[in-house]
Amino acid sequence: MTRKTLFTAASVLGLATITVVVASCSSVGRSGSVSPSPRAFNNPSGERADTRVLENRGLADAEQIYDYLRPGNEGTSLSGVAPDSSLLIPSDLTLFNYAVPSENFDAPPASLNLEDDLDLAGQDSQGRNGLNTRGLFGGGGGGGPAERPRARFTITETEYEWVTAGPLPPNEELWIISTSDIPAPQPQKLRFNGLEFDVEDIGPGTLVATPLGSTDFVPAALQHTDVQADIAGFIASVGVKQTFANPFDVKIEATYVFPLPQNSAVSEFVMTVGERRIRGIVREREQAEQIYADARAAGHVASLMTQERPNIFTQKVANIEPGAAIDIDVTYFHTLPMRDGAYEFVFPMTVGPRYNPGGIGTGVGAVGRGNPGASGQQTEVTYLKPGERTGHDVSIEVTLDAGGMLGVVETPTHRTEADFSRMSEGLASVRLADDAVIPNKDFVLRYRLRDDSLLPALITHRDEESGYFSLTIHPPSAEILREKSGEMPLEIIFLVDTSGSMRGTPLKQAKDAIARTLDRLGPNDAFQIIRFANESAPLGDRVVRATDRNKRDAMRKVNAMGAQGGTEMLAGVETALGFPHDRERLRFVCFLTDGFIGNEGEVLRAVDERLGEARLFSFGVGTSTNRFLMERLAVMGRGAAAFLLPDESGADVMNEFLETVRTPALANIDIDFGDLPVDGISPARIPDLYAGRPVTIMGRFDPNFDSSTVISVRGRTGRSEIVMDIDFVPGANEHRALADLWARSYIAEEINHALRTPGVNPMRTVRDTALRHQLLSPFTAFIAVDSSRITSGAYGVSTVQPVNVPEGVRYDTTVR
Amino acid sequence: MTHRARIVRRICLLALVALPTGAWGVLHQPALDEPPLDEIGLAAKGPVRFAPLDVYIDAGDDRLGAWQVELAPKPEFAGRVSIVGIAGGDMPFAEAPYYDERAIQDERVIIADFETDGLALHTGKSRVAQVQLRIESLDDPTFDITLHTAARHDGAAIDAAVEAILRDPARSTDDNESTDQTTTSENDG
Structure with missing residues (x-):
């Protein structure tokens, strides 16, 4: 055994220990020196704040580090398989690795300046002063953990001791593990406008500011969203500027989960830091997340945009210094659907609180401020409590060049100012009358030629x-379609969402819609009604003819329906599509819901598998419907989607629906491209053509x-x-x-x-297509880093942007 | 997207198609203590750091109105340099330029911009862009750089030289050229 004094340690240190683990490494250091390669382990977003992940180590390396760490560190776990094992380790451990020289050595060379390289007297990765370094040391030339000799470092106030059982072999990677001996900091207090706020841990790697007093104002990073939309024909080009600012007295990371239209092709991303504008790059999602984590840890201002659902996105901005502002400009294109002769532009402003069936972990959770991680879901939206609000508001301006003479332009959801002086040229412009609208419902603009x-x-x-x-x-005109085919009696299955999020206006609208539809069914038609919340329940065991008595009985039961419980939509869909069918009638499933679920994939797959001869028409009810689900249900169900806004008459929408389904569709469509x-x-399966719905x-x-x-x-x-x-x-x-x-x-x-x-x-096709076109997708992400400057200090407090529950949706029935 | 932005993007692509790509005459100036490449190898893959690469064009006595530049890390740095953003330079090229979508997948940057207001243009050396880099190497990477296009605001080609300087973000200043990594190239005018 050798024993050597290596150097005088920093006087600020008390007794401490350094752990050194030697692990096999295919890459070697340069001859005659040690490559100082301090490399903080990976810390991908989504891990708990008190643990970190060490990824992509060989299994033997991971096992050895794990063996060492486990006895005193309950937060350590090992997962994965060789060669890409990963370790979950407590975050107060800091790891550095060094390439061992190519010749044997039994002590670190003089050039290994631990004081400087480890910054022993400085801050650890948590921003705490001083380190308590400790541990073992060993080598073994690629052998398993058991074969590796071990050694020990000890730091005193004046000396650094190295104790080893034997020489270390070359071509090894040497890991130094250090822990802080300073107690974990007490919860931080943030100051804003003279007020002091607690910082509560609300979930994986995130913290949120909570007011201590009775004020309902919640300071948050996102200040404003400005939307500039240019519509040409039926294609919209939309620029969204999100302005983040740090109102606190410490550096922050901001996370914001937000919606965009479900068919958005997000193709541009620019981060503005001061006067500097940095265009983001699309990369594979995991790669972008790693770059973001590295940049965040290194103190650079960085931003990352990922797609969680086709209509739900996450924006992260790291290292926003106190008082600093950072803009994110996103540009996307999308086509506008035409419904019953009107084109419809929608800008969604908030994600509705989603329900996730038991056992689902990949959904979209809904939690209140101060209740982090309660949903257990991969993506989590944090909602403001009733009466609270942040300073975040929205302005929208739409410029329309319709490509033909405009007949009507309307904005049923918001008060607007408009210029309609050039309608005959197909031109119009519309803007929100108030530049500071609270973002709690979809903005909808419709226009007809x-x-x-x-x-x-x-x-x-x-x-x-x-x-x-x-x-x-x-499609051909309704007259032509009727002339060619005649009319067939209808069989309509109403599938009604009576979960908690439908309480109030949405359920009332759904009831009105059912009443209107029943009113217009004739005695040759048939119907049944199925409700679903925690479970699905048909009002009868078979379809019944639409006689006056049956309609009255049905409406009595419908009017008695209340809204509460979860949204077990899958059960409802399975019941509706499995219901006994009278083949003499055309079956339509009329699906009334706000679509606030996190397991969209399961539901869509069920529709595709069980549709049979039925056609499914989806009706989005409420102010912030999950339009992705509604539109995709219509595609899978070979029907169409419609939306009932709060101030709209369910009667009108259902009249149009009945007109649509009473007119035979053009089916079995085949296109000959000559x-x-x-x-x-795309779509590969051409949907049926209904009158008025191109x-x-x-x-x-x-x-x-x-x-x-x-x-x-x-x-x-x-x-x-x-x-x-x-x-x-x-x-x-x-x-x-x-x-x-x-x-x-x-x-x-x-x-x-x-x-x-x-x-x-x-995955591969989607990823390659998205990379080729530099688009956001489930497997790609936008990353932008300002590498020109390093902000001071650790990356600070992570904050989640709390958002409003949609107008008309009750917080207490939908948010944990 | 603004009309100007659309035009820039188109120019970038058109210029790529129209101009010869034989100007890869690169002058590489090693840093003071840069070790020989054969000693670096992949073993030198080191800590992750971020640094900006400033792109300058020297238009001499002409006023620079339009340009297109292509750059990529030298092969020995392949896999160790990632592009993590593209920023604008100084006025009148302060807007973040558009990049070629296919080239970026190979860690190559093809960027371009133009300015039609002749009065806003400068003679001499201008910083036209800044490429944001993630570097996984102990050594400063070097780059192949090509000036595909340099023109006045009326489209007339001019003689110009391009230069890329890797900066140290820790110093956080624009006045640190002397010790930063420099890569230069000239066009044929």
């Missing part, structure tokens, strides 16, 4: 790699195809076939956003395909 004007059916775009097209198929070489058609198809074509051709759309209604020809002219109606819109549509199609097809993993 005058008379029967139609936008161009075909839009194209070509770049050096591919051609892209968008083909809108307008000699035009195409691929990537369908848009996207695809790619050979960019070298230069001649005109004819695309034929064939479909059947009743026993008749209808053929519609559309001229295809490459270069027609150019729109450069089409490449990104196609990519976004193709990604959705691939994910749909995976939902329908067990065993199919869409």
Whole structure:
């Protein structure tokens, strides 16, 4: 055994120990010196604040470190398989690794300046002064843990002792593990405007500021969201500026979970720090998360945007210094749906509180401030309590170039100021009358073209790699469809969400909608009503004819319905689609819900598997409906989606629904592209065409195809076939956003395909498509780092932006 | 997206197609204590750090109105340098330039910008962009850099040279060129 005094330790240290673990390492240090490579272990977001993950170590290395740490550290666990094992370790441990020189040595060389490299007298990763370093030391040339000799370091106030059982072999990686001997800090107090606030741990790696007094104002990082939307035809280009600022007296990280339209192609991301604008880069999600974690730990201002659902995103901004402001500019494109002759632009402002069935951990949780992690879900939205609010508000301005004479422009959800002086030119602009609107409900703008004007059916775009097209198929008129097919009696199954989030206006609207629909059913039609909350319950065991008596009985039961409990939507869907069917009638499932669930995938898969001859029409009820679920249910259910806003008449919406379903659809649609070489058609399964509801198809074509051709759309209604020809002219109606819109549509199609097809993993296709087009997706993320400057101190307090529950939704029935 | 932004993006792509790419004549100036590459190898893959790479174009007596630059880490730094953001330079090129979407997947940066207001343009050396980097190496990476396009605001090509300087963020100042890593290249005008 050798024993050597190595150097005089920093006088501030008391008795302390350093742990050194030698682990196999394929990479070697340069001859004659030690490569000082202090590398903080990974700390990906989502881990608990008091633990960290050491990733991607070989199994033997991980086991050895684990063996050492485990006895005194209950927070340590080992998971994964070789060669990418990972360790969960307490966060007060700091790890550094050094490459061992290529020759044997039995003591650290003089060049290993532990005082400087470890910053023993400085701060640890938690920003605490001083370190209590301790532990073991060993080597073994790639052998297992048991074969490795061990050694010990001891630091006194004046000396550093090295004790080892033998020489260390070369080509090893030497791990030094240190812990702080300073007690964990007491909960921080943040000061804002002379007030003092507690910081409460609210979940994985996050803290939130809570007012101590009775004020209902909650200081938070997100100050304002400004939305500038340009609509050309039916394509919207939307710029969203989120302004973050740090109102506290310590450095913070801000996390904000927010919605965007479900078909958004998010293609631009710019972070502004002072006068500097930094364009973000799309990278694989895990890679982007790692870069963000590294940048955060290194003290750089950094931002990360990820997609949790097609309509739910997370924004993180690290190292916002006290008093500093940081803007995030996001740009996205999306197509606007046409419903009953009107195009509809929606900007969602808050995520509704989602219900997650038991056993689901990948959902979207809903928790109140101060109740972190209560949902146990991968994504968690933090809600303001009743009466509270932050300073976050929203301004919106929409510029419309409709491409045809405008008939009507309306904004049913908000008070607006508008310029309608050029409607005949197809131009209009609308802005929120108040620049400081509380973000608690969707902003909706609808416009109709005058008379029967139609936008161009075909839009194209070509770049050096591919051609892209968008083909809108307008259905024949209702008269033609009726003439070709006649009418069939209807069988309508109402599936009504009576969970807690539907309490109040949403459930009342749903009841009105059912009443109106029943009122218009004739005696040859049939119906049944199924409610679901914690479980599903049909009002009868079979469909019944729509006689006056049956309708009265049904409405008596409907009017007695209350709203409470969870949202076991899957059970409701299974009951509705499994209900005995009278084949003499056309079956429509009329699904009334706010869609506030976190297990959308399960529900969509069930619809696809069990749809049979039925068609599912989804009706989003409320101010902030889960439009992704509603739209996707309609696609899977081969029906259509509609939305009942709070001030809208359920009667009108249901009248239009009945008009739609009474008119036979054009079904079994097939598109003949002639000699035009195409691929990537989305949706691959063309939905039925209902009167007043055009369908848009996207695809790619050979960019070298230069001649005109004819695309034929064939479909059947009743026993008749209808053929519609559309001229295809490459270069027609150019729109450069089409490449990104196609990519976004193709990604959705691939994910749909995976939902329908067990065993199919869409990850690679989706990731590659998103990277190629630099789009956000479930498997890619935007990252931006300001590498030009290092902010001072540790990365500070993590704060979550609390948001409003949607208008009309009760906090106490939906939020934990 | 603004009209100007759309034009910039298009110019970037058009210039890429239209101009020869043979200007990879790179002058590499090693840092003072930089060890020979064969001693670095992959073993030198070291701590993660972040640093900005300033991109300068020297237009001499001409006023620089439009430019396109391509840069990539030298092969020996492949896998150890990641692009984590692209910032603008100094006026009139302070806006964050657009990048080529395909090139970025190979850790190559192709960026471009233009300014049509001739009065806002400068002669001499201008910082036109700043590339944000994540570096996993003990040594400062070096880069291949190409100036594909340099032109006046009326589109006339000019002779110019491009230079990239890796800065140390710890110093947090723009006046630290002397000890930072420099990579330069010239175009054919």
